[in-house]
Amino acid sequence: MSKDIRIKKGLDIKLVGEAEKTTKPVKASSFYVIKPEDFHSIIPKMLVKVGHKVKAGQAIFHSKLDEALLFPSPVSGEIAEIVRGAKRKILEIRIxxxxxxxxxxxxxxEVAKMSGDEVKAHLRATGCWPFIKQRPYDVIANAEKSPKAIFVSGHNSAPLAADLDYVLAGKEAELTAALTALTKLTDGNVHVATKKGGNSPLANVAGTVSHTVSGPHPSGNVGTHINKIDPVNKGEAVWTVTAQDLVIIGEVLLTGKFNATRTIAVTGSQITNPAYVTAIAGASIKDLVASNINLDNTRIISGxxxxxxxxxxDGALGYYDNQVTAIPEGDDYEFFGWNKPIFNKVSTSRAFTFSWLTPNKKFDLxxxxxxxHRAFVTTGTYEEVFPLDIYPMQTLxxxxxxxxxxMEALGMYEVAPEDFALTEFVCVSKQPHQKIIREGLDLMLKEIG
Amino acid sequence: MSLKSKLHDIKEKYKGTKMAPAFNALHTFLYLPNETTHNGTHIKVADDLKRTMNTVIMALVPCLIFGMFNAGYQHYLALGEIEAANGFFGASFWSFDNLILGAWQVLPLVIVSYGVGLAVEFLFAVIKGHEVEEGYLVTGMLVPLIVPIDIPLWMLSVAVIFGVVIGKEVFGGTGMNILNPALTIRAFLFFAYPTWMSGDKVWVHDAVNRDQLIAAGENVDAISGETLLGFYAKSGQELTIAGTNGGSEIITTYGDRAADLYSYWDMFWGLIPGSVGETSKFLIIIGALFLIFTKIGSWRIMLSTIIGALAMGLIFNGVVGAGWIQESSKFFGLMNVPFWQHLIIGSILFGAVYMATDPVTAAQTNKGKWIYGFLIGFISIMIRVFNPAYPEGVFLAILLMNVFAPTIDHYVIQGNVKKRMKRLKVKTA
Structure with missing residues (x-):
């Protein structure tokens, strides 16, 4: 049962600094940082103290509400520092x-012979559970509830995103093992969507339902696939896992080792030679970009x-991220910037903005x-870049x-903040859509659960 | 020190004070601010609300300039000092004299509209501590275009204050209002000062003044400035025109007189009396195309309004065709107007392009926009035909639909909600 999903509404933002498809060697970081805020809504309870020695894969904290939800150290080493903020909230654990x-x-x-419960217990014990997220609410999956389906996106359509066909090449064994494990976790289907015309090792794995997607961003967002294939209803849950995390899960199953190494795309116009590097989750970004970056007034983004x-x-790679982007800061005034004709910025209108003349131009934004920041004024602009069958402005x-x-009636169970990234980008009123959605989901999680 | 850094220093100095919004409003007109993104998307589109509003203003500028020429042209034509222009490029229309007289009358309207309106906006921004929002940039331009040329400036000021405060600020400012502020101003004028907003004396410069002089016994020629809608509304009635410069009296009907005075092309080009900026259908269509091309105006609303107007026009033509209405009826004149002609008389096109499309007060869903626009067109023509006192219904129809737009959206969105509920039922069944 293979389906072809064509996305028409959306927007490809073409930027300068796409990663060249070579993996460059970089020196391994000496410092790794785990930020509990990467695991949304989790309150960490430390299992180790400063000075403790840990091995890669050994748990360093668990969720306050669920002792069996373990968060592993990505590397072996010594806990160097636990950085706390206001009310002793743990901000960073430095290793x-x-x-x-x-x-x-x-x-x-041997995954094929394991039962669903065994798979679940093993993934939780090995610290792989945080890789499995759920909709509704876009948080780490609730292991007590069985999902109606599991979704994996094998296509990343975000600006300058890592090409998953490239970074997953050669990982067939791990991917197959991990997907087989996922099929045990649900009575429903494991849906895998890959780019149409691509050459993904994720396509057509036995036991999964393969789909192909085409069209502009967000055609690669798993939220888009869920909405088009099997939308979440009230009381239901679907789980999602990113393709690169499948590799980590697969390696745990095949070798018994927790190895959070990913191929990372180092991108953006402030990077001298954009290319791929391999790094472990939590690695120091300084080591990843080395001397390959122009640091003069630069915004560094993990993701x-x-x-x-x-x-x-001196920041660190986020726990889930497989991309580092560096773009120039725009903290300068622009004379008559609001009414002069604009050629060097992206726009979806044609109001004296001329990006529509050069659809293939790469912009340095x-x-x-x-x-x-203004109140919502214009209408119809979000709908042009929002392929889900949901009313974006009314939901916001x-x-x-x-x-x-x-919120429930309008479809909040189906969405994650990233689904509203494009509407936020095109918003004339400069409203923080992703933050609004995140706060909305948090409220629902608290009130409805 | 450059201007840029000087202004930056002043901005930092006044940060957090009461006057900050007022300064920032002026500052951001000169310079796009240095604000950067935080979390969420790290990049943003080039467009902001100022650019959006500015695009609408640019679409209105041709109408404003045409309105100035037309003000002078209608005045001199009524006095018989110039020949009727032959087509859009007629020499007697684009004359310097017309422009001077028109500019002398129209520019004060623009200045008062912007001056008073922005003063109210700044005041509210300073009192409430929010930034000055751009909504009034378009409203301020629309207002002079939809009033009669000779409206006293104090009246305009009172109406603008009413419109901005009651129409917009009490709801929370730009983006929160229910009624279109420009039309609120228009409606206030219409109901507060009806003699200045209707009749056959207000549409041509100096007509009112001369009427008063004649009443005072002075020997000047009267100017009549009936709009086409006025003519059509009374088309069967007899009309006696006093001969000017010793000519003999003419006895005719209003309908025949309109046909004598104006051809369809005159109506299309806009060489007719009316509110300042709404007469030239040609320039409005150009403005509409510009707004649609720039994706600022909603083509759905524009198109559906026109469809609605044509539909109502066809129904009325059908009523006349079926013989259900007598020629003596006071509604016969406008009902008998061929349906397509409704688009070139009155201000339906101006309303459809610049008023109905206001995104804040219009329906916000794409499906809703079709319904909203259609009903505006439909009701506009209905009011036009059935309102004996004042044969133009566009602004009333738009205000009415402004009120109903959220209801239309509600039912459109319920469609989406029901789909979701149905999906849930199928699953649990």
Whole structure:
């Protein structure tokens, strides 16, 4: 049962600094940082103290609400520092890596012979559970509930995103093992969507339902696939896993080692030679970009320009991220910037903005908001870049006035903040859509659960 | 020190004070601010609300300039000092004299509209501590275009204050209002000062003044400035025109007189009396195409309004055709107007292109826009035909539909909600 999904509404933002398809060697980081805020809504309870030695894969904290939800150290080394903020909230756990990495041995498993419960228990014990997220609410999956389906996106359509066909090449064994494990976790289907015309090792794995997608961003967003294939209804849950995390899960199953190594795309106009590097989750960004970056007034982002997180110069790669982007800061005034003709910025209108003349041009966009924050005024612009069968502006407004019934009716169970990244990008009123949706989801999680 | 850094220093100095919004409003007109994104998307589109509003203003400029020429042209034509222009490029229309007189009358309207309106906006921004929002940029331009040329400036000021405060600021400012502020201003004028907003004396410059002089016994020629709608509304009635410069009296009907005075092309080009900026259908269509091309105006609303107007026009033509209405009826004149002609008389096109499309007060869903626009067109023509006192219904129809737009959206969105509920039922069944 293979389906072809064609997305018409959307927008490809073409930027300067796409990664060249070569993997460059970089020196391994000596410091790794785990940020509990990467795991949304989790309150960490530490299992280790400063000075403790840990192996890669060994748990360093668990969720306050669920002792069996373990978060592993990506490397072996010593806990160097636990950075706390207001009310002693844990902001960062810094780990000084050993020169030679030691992995905790979880034992090899033969997935095909395992039951669903065994798979679940093993993934939780090995610290792989945080890779499995759920909709509704876009948080780490609730293991007590069985999902109606599991979705994996094998296509990343975000600006400058890592080409999954490239980074997954040669990982067939791990991917197959992990997908087989996922099929045990649900009574429904495991849906895998890959780029039409691509050559993905994820396509046509036995036991999964393969789909192909085409069209502009967000055609690669898993939220788009869920909406088109099997939307989430009230009371239901679907789980999602990113393709690169499947490799980590697969390796745990095949070798017994937790190895959070990914191929990372280092991209953006401030990067001298954009290319791929291999790095472990939590690695210091300084080591990834080395001397390959222009640091003069630069925004460093872990992730892509639409949904990534801003990092300081000495920041770290996010736990889930497979991309680092560096773009110029836009903290300067522009004379008559609001009415002069604009050729060097992206726009979806044609109001003396001329990006429609050059559809293939790659733009060097900066972080300027290009205008001030306003109330919602224009209509119809979001719908042009929003392929889900949901009313975006009405949903955002429902979140802003916190009407739970309306949020539920309008389809909040189906969405994640990243689904509203493009509407936020095109917003003339410069509203923070992703934040509004995140706060709306948090409210629902708290009130409805 | 450059201007840029000087202004930056002033901005930092006044940050957080009461006057900050007022300064920022002026500052951001000169410079796009240095604000950067935080979290969420790190990049943003080039467009902001100022650019959006500015695009609408640009679409209105041709109408404004034409309105100035037309003001002078109608005045001199009524006095018999110039020949009727032959087509859009007629020499007697684009004359310097017309422009001077028109500019002298129209520019004060523009200045008062912007001056008073923006003063109210700044005041509210400073009191409430929010930034000055751009909504009034378009409203301020629309207002002078939809009033009679000779309207006293104090009246305009009172109406603008009413429109901005009651029409917009009490709801929370740009983006929150229910009624179109420009039309609120128009409606206020219409109901507060009806003698200045209707009849056959207000549409041509100096007509009112001369009427008063004649009443005072002075020997000047009267100017009549009936709009076409006025003519058509009374088309069967007899009309006596006093001879000017010693000519003999002419006895005719209003309908025949309109046909004598104006051809369809005159109506299309806009060489007719009316509110300042709404007469030239040609320039409105150009403005509409510009708005649609720039994706600022909603083509759905424009198109569906026209369809609605034509539909109502056809129904009325059908009523006349079927013989259900007598020629003596006071509604016969406008009902008998061929349906397509409704588009070139009155201000239906101006309303459809610049008023109905206001995104804040229009329906917000794409399906809703079709319904909303259609009903505006439909009701506009209905009011036009059935309102004996004032044969133009566009602004009333748009205000009415402004009120109903959220209801239309509600039912459109319920369609989406029901789909979701149905999906859930199928699953659980």
């Amino acid at each position: 000084l890596a050993d020169a030679t990495q030691e992995h905790h041995d979880f034992g090899k498993k 892509n320009v639409l949904s990534g997180k801003q990092q300081a110069e 900066n972080t300027n908001t290009n205008g001030e 407004k429902a979140c802003m006035y916190a009407d739970l019934d309306e």
